[in-house]
Amino acid sequence: MSTQAAHTTAYPDEVVATDREPAGDPEHRVLADRVAHLYRQSNLGILLTLIVGVIVSVELWVPAYRDVTIMWWLITISISAARYALYRSYLQRADTDEQKWLRWMAIGALAAGVNWGIAGAVFFPSHSNNQQVLLAFILAGLISGGIPVFSSVWWTYALYAAGITLPFAYVLAAFGNHMFAQLAMLVPVFYVANVAIAYRLDKVFSGGFKAREDYTRIAREQDAMNAQIEEQLQELLNARREVEASGRKLTLFAERAPIAVLEFDPNATVLEMNPAAENLFGYAIGELIGRNGLQMLFPVDEFGVNDSWWRDFVSGVRPATLDRLRCVRRDGLEIMCEFTFTPLVNDEGDVISIIAQGRDITQELEAERLKKEFTSTLSHELRTPLTSIIGSLQLINSGVLGDLEKDVAELTTIAERNGQRLLDLINDLLDIEKIESGKFELSPEIISLDSLLGDTLVLNKSFADRYNVRLAMDDRLPQVKVEADPKRLVQVVTNLLSNAAKFSPEGGAVDVTLELLGDRVRISIHDRGPGIPQEFRSRIFSRFAQADSTATRQKGGTGLGLAICKRLIEMMHGSIGFENRPGGGTTFYFELPVLEAKAASAMPQQGAVQ
Amino acid sequence: MTTKPLERVCYVEDDEDIQRIVRMSLERVGKMTVEIVGDPMVAVEAIIRFKPDLVMLDWMMPGMDGPTLFRKLKEEPQTKNLPVIFITAKAASAELAELRSLGALGAISKPFAPKDLPDQLRALWNTLP
Numbered sequence: 001m002s003t004q005a006a007h008t009t010a011y012p013d014e015v016v017a018t019d020r021e022p023a024g025d026p027e028h029r030v031l032a033d034r035v036a037h038l039y040r041q042s043n044l045g046i047l048l049t050l051i052v053g054v055i056v057s058v059e060l061w062v063p064a065y066r067d068v069t070i071m072w073w074l075i076t077i078s079i080s081a082a083r084y085a086l087y088r089s090y091l092q093r094a095d096t097d098e099q100k101w102l103r104w105m106a107i108g109a110l111a112a113g114v115n116w117g118i119a120g121a122v123f124f125p126s127h128s129n130n131q132q133v134l135l136a137f138i139l140a141g142l143i144s145g146g147i148p149v150f151s152s153v154w155w156t157y158a159l160y161a162a163g164i165t166l167p168f169a170y171v172l173a174a175f176g177n178h179m180f181a182q183l184a185m186l187v188p189v190f191y192v193a194n195v196a197i198a199y200r201l202d203k204v205f206s207g208g209f210k211a212r213e214d215y216t217r218i219a220r221e222q223d224a225m226n227a228q229i230e231e232q233l234q235e236l237l238n239a240r241r242e243v244e245a246s247g248r249k250l251t252l253f254a255e256r257a258p259i260a261v262l263e264f265d266p267n268a269t270v271l272e273m274n275p276a277a278e279n280l281f282g283y284a285i286g287e288l289i290g291r292n293g294l295q296m297l298f299p300v301d302e303f304g305v306n307d308s309w310w311r312d313f314v315s316g317v318r319p320a321t322l323d324r325l326r327c328v329r330r331d332g333l334e335i336m337c338e339f340t341f342t343p344l345v346n347d348e349g350d351v352i353s354i355i356a357q358g359r360d361i362t363q364e365l366e367a368e369r370l371k372k373e374f375t376s377t378l379s380h381e382l383r384t385p386l387t388s389i390i391g392s393l394q395l396i397n398s399g400v401l402g403d404l405e406k407d408v409a410e411l412t413t414i415a416e417r418n419g420q421r422l423l424d425l426i427n428d429l430l431d432i433e434k435i436e437s438g439k440f441e442l443s444p445e446i447i448s449l450d451s452l453l454g455d456t457l458v459l460n461k462s463f464a465d466r467y468n469v470r471l472a473m474d475d476r477l478p479q480v481k482v483e484a485d486p487k488r489l490v491q492v493v494t495n496l497l498s499n500a501a502k503f504s505p506e507g508g509a510v511d512v513t514l515e516l517l518g519d520r521v522r523i524s525i526h527d528r529g530p531g532i533p534q535e536f537r538s539r540i541f542s543r544f545a546q547a548d549s550t551a552t553r554q555k556g557g558t559g560l561g562l563a564i565c566k567r568l569i570e571m572m573h574g575s576i577g578f579e580n581r582p583g584g585g586t587t588f589y590f591e592l593p594v595l596e597a598k599a600a601s602a603m604p605q606q607g608a609v610q
Numbered sequence: 611m612t613t614k615p616l617e618r619v620c621y622v623e624d625d626e627d628i629q630r631i632v633r634m635s636l637e638r639v640g641k642m643t644v645e646i647v648g649d650p651m652v653a654v655e656a657i658i659r660f661k662p663d664l665v666m667l668d669w670m671m672p673g674m675d676g677p678t679l680f681r682k683l684k685e686e687p688q689t690k691n692l693p694v695i696f697i698t699a700k701a702a703s704a705e706l707a708e709l710r711s712l713g714a715l716g717a718i719s720k721p722f723a724p725k726d727l728p729d730q731l732r733a734l735w736n737t738l739p
Binding site for chain 2: 380383385387388392395400
């Protein structure tokens with residue numbers, strides 16, 4: 001908007017081509033300017049006509065021509081009034097039809113010219129020679145005077161001048177003396193010369209208007225360009241602010257990060273490092289910057305980060321991660337680190353610097369080693385003596401060595417049972433450790449779930465008997481084949497059965513069911529126990545989860561059983577869960593994908609326990 | 611299935627307590643004749659001398675571990691056809707599978723139940739052709 005305002009104030013003329021700009025094409029606007037100029041000069045023309053009219057009337061007053069003079073004045077005033085009216089309506093025009101306004105102006109010009117031509121023709125013959133000279137001068141003056149008025153469109157001038165010249169030349173030739181007759185011959189030449197001047201002025205006007213038009217356009221374009229430049233400048237400023245902000249953020253990240261961050265140039269010279277890197281290597285920033293990182297930080301080593309590795313890395317232009325990198329601290333201590341080296345590349349593809357990010361994993365590795373050692377100790381060193389303990393007690397309790405006194409037998413049974421419990425705990429710990437470290441391997445086979453369930457019930461009968469609980473299963477199960485690790489599946493079912501038996505009321509039953517649910521099979525173990533306390537439900541499958549720690553003493557168990565079951569079942573692509581059993585108690589279930597299934601047959605299942 | 615009953619078993623094991631328990635289990639419960647070898651370095655000669663029906667090897671022993679001893683037995687003409695069962699606390703399944711493919715009859719995991727051990731051995735024995 002500001003550009004238009006500026007543009008308007010640059011041309012404060014009363015009459016302008018149009019104030020609704022930019023309208024139409026440049027040529028149209030130049031024409032509009034020329035027409036506007038015609039109208040601007042129009043009033044001057046009218047005024048001159050009236051003044052010259054008065055002079056002529058006074059100087060050449062002849063009473064005999066009074067009526068004719070009055071008549072001429074009426075016509076002159078009418079034409080002037082019409083031209084003024086045209087001027088007014090041009091000012092108030094609503095259209096941009098410049099050709100129309102030009103045509104009207106041309107008609108006005110012709111009328112003005114003809115009016116003077118007639119005046120010349122009417123008054124010339126009736127006057128004396130002196131007065132005729134005066135009239136000729138006045139008419140010549142009117143012809144010349146029309147040039148500034150009409151020449152912005154040369155042919156309007158041509159019309160105007162023709163209107164004067166033709167009648168006047170005629171009366172000069174017809175009624176004038178010898179001199180005037182010769183003058184009449186010069187009038188067309190005079191006319192042509194004037195029109196030629198008007199034509200050239202027209203071109204000058206047009207050129208001027210064209211130049212103004214161009215200037216306006218250029219000014220407008222420049223304004224737009226300036227606005228655009230300003231906008232881009234603002235964007236650049238914003239971008240710079242953002243870059244500065246993110247730079248500050250990055251600096252903060254690096255400053256506060258627990259990860260050591262170092263920047264190297266392609267020759268491995270240290271350029272920058274953060275406080276975590278100072279801590280890691282024991283060097284102050286000043287001691288390392290500008291020094292060769294390969295010599296300072298890494299041991300001379302056939303492997304790891306040495307000169308040839310670095311050359312290959314820089315020419316490879318690829319990030320590299322070394323998860324076991326030996327590094328040397330300032331105090332000479334070797335540490336094991338994990339480092340990622342990332343090359344920063346410019347637009348030409350050249351490496352400009354290398355960012356290294358790393359951390360000390362010495363303690364982590366040590367912890368891992370200790371854990372492995374502990375696991376191995378658990379698995380061998382603890383199990384070997386337990387083998388002797390449980391084995392001895394079992395032999396004693398089996399009676400092959402002879403009968404025992406009742407109290408002794410009771411105690412050795414307690415010892416054997418608790419030895420077994422300790423063994424279960426160790427086995428569970430080993431299982432969960434293996435599962436969680438991802439080292440647990442299943443040996444899946446295609447198995448008949450129905451017969452596996454039957455066998456497992458037989459295996460757990462003696463355990464259930466101890467709690468005086470009956471394990472019951474429908475003897476007409478659907479025949480279902482699944483792909484699973486049979487040993488581990490038995491472990492899961494055993495775990496669920498022993499939990500159910502432990503928490504069942506004495507003399508109660510644990511029901512085992514098997515249902516086909518589309519492409520999955522659900523094995524459920526239902527008990528009539530006290531149910532799962534509300535607050536325990538969410539963590540029942542977590543490690544060392546037991547509803548009540550006193551339950552460990554009362555019921556045995558490690559609190560790892562369900563956690564192991566859940567992981568084992570998930571490793572076999574199944575799912576495990578529990579729900580309240582209608583009528584009291586709990587149902588634990590797991591589901592496995594079915595390979596093949598047949599509906600329940602009438603044949604009793606082998607191994608079904610009643 | 612072999613018709614010959616399992617009678618003579620040789621067990622190579624360094625732990626004296628377990629030696630005694632196994633001996634007791636196999637002799638008392640299983641009614642077998644048992645030879646225990648405590649030092650795996652002399653096991654091959656002892657086995658040749660004793661002429662067992664079946665050999666049981668502990669997995670982890672000082673001096674020579676069970677799998678190494680097993681390979682030595684396989685190299686010896688007089689012992690290479692003897693069925694071998696491993697008694698192990700850590701059964702690395704990959705290694706066990708490899709030993710099976712070399713001719714080991716099976717494995718019994720530690721701790722075992724002494725009253726069931728003879729039955730377990732006989733069950734494996736009965737899988738022999």
